[in-house]
Amino acid sequence: MLSARNRLDGEVVDVKTGDVTAEVVLDVGGEEVAAVITRESAENLEIEEGMELTAVVKATDVMLRSD
Template identity: 80%
Template sequence: MLSARNRLTGEVVELQTGDVTAEVTIDVNGETITAVITRESVENLEIEEEMELTAVVKATDVMVRSD
């Protein structure tokens, strides 16, 4: 169980791994969000392109913008 309420579920559309970190890009209803996590986390979670993931956002500051 997680206390965070900001959850964005989508499909992994790009995965770029480096020596220490990785960028995981998730398509959420036509919009993308990119998370930078450790390479070890990618391996432990067995993340790969086209799998469904949920990004959980827990932050002390959130900025919004009106277009």
């Protein structure tokens, strides 16, 4: 269980791995959310396209923009 309230359920649509990090892109209700994690974590979680994941957002600052 986590105390974080900002959770976004989505489907992995892209995974790009580098030497040290991996960028994981989720489709969350038609919008893309990207996370950069360690490559080791991506491998341990066996992240692949089509997998359902939850992004947990913990931040002290949130910026909003209106066009």
